[in-house]
Amino acid sequence: MANQAQGHDHDHPHELEGHNESGIPGYYDMLETAITELLIEKGLIEAQEIRRQIEVLDSRTPALGAKVVARAWVDADFRARLLANGRAACEDFGISFYDDTLLIVLENTETVHNLIVCTLCSCYPRPVLGLPPDWYKASPYRARAVSEPRKVLAEFGTIIPDNVEIRVSDSTAAVRFLVLPRRPDGTEHYTEDQLAALVTRDAMIGVIPVSIDQASVPQ
């Protein structure tokens, strides 16, 4: 079993972290406090930088990426700029990049379905999607997405016809990817906001298509 991906994975439940039954923070919680305080005392970082970055992290959600996708669906010029240089187009759209990463936007078409992964760890387009879900960081997805993407997609309920090519893009520290899903049929009369409401995090990872949620069909 040593060559099985789960051999290296033990993403145990998180009730053991943080404060324990006695109300005392856990070991790693205190280690984080200790390291941060030492760095602040040495003048290498400032407490307000940490607070500000927590606010930045909280401000990034898949709703930002959904707005990018919806704009690309309604604005062909924006779509072309987004596919040419994802980061520049997102920055022009008002989304700042707080890290030093490139963004490559991958367009799904009738003949190509894109899927993103980070096999080595957990790189992800955080400025436009926020933090990745745990399953994206866990070994089963990282191990299998590159070798059996159709099976992985099927586990998300996504069946890709055999005549559609699947392209899996493996993220790095410097290069991140975002999937531009296909606009669903029947949304020709949707406004940009209504389109954005259809676009989910998982669709921008590429594990599911965007579909029309009956509850959100405009009257």
Add this chain to the structure above:
Amino acid sequence: MNESERLIKRLPNDIGGLPGPPIARTDHPLEPWEKRCHALADVLDFRKILNTEEKRCGVEALGSEIIGHLSYYERWIVAFSNILLRKQILTPTEIALKMAAVEARWTTGT
């Protein structure tokens, strides 16, 4: 390929293409300390103290046994500690004394 060969040919993070179990669609809201840990990583990157690739390598350098026992952000904070020690930004004594001081806030009520 025997067990030791496998350890050499596949470092702990190098799992792309290996077989694995079905995807369990897990997620959890970050604990407050996990979010602070993430923000710390970003600030260390902004400040050119520790970048993303150093962080990933630092986790991998923990080895498969430690990686297997620690959660995602537990690996991060231990890797940060090791990297900051190696860069001589912090010393083991400083970390030990500060840990004792942090713990004392909770156990002695000061």
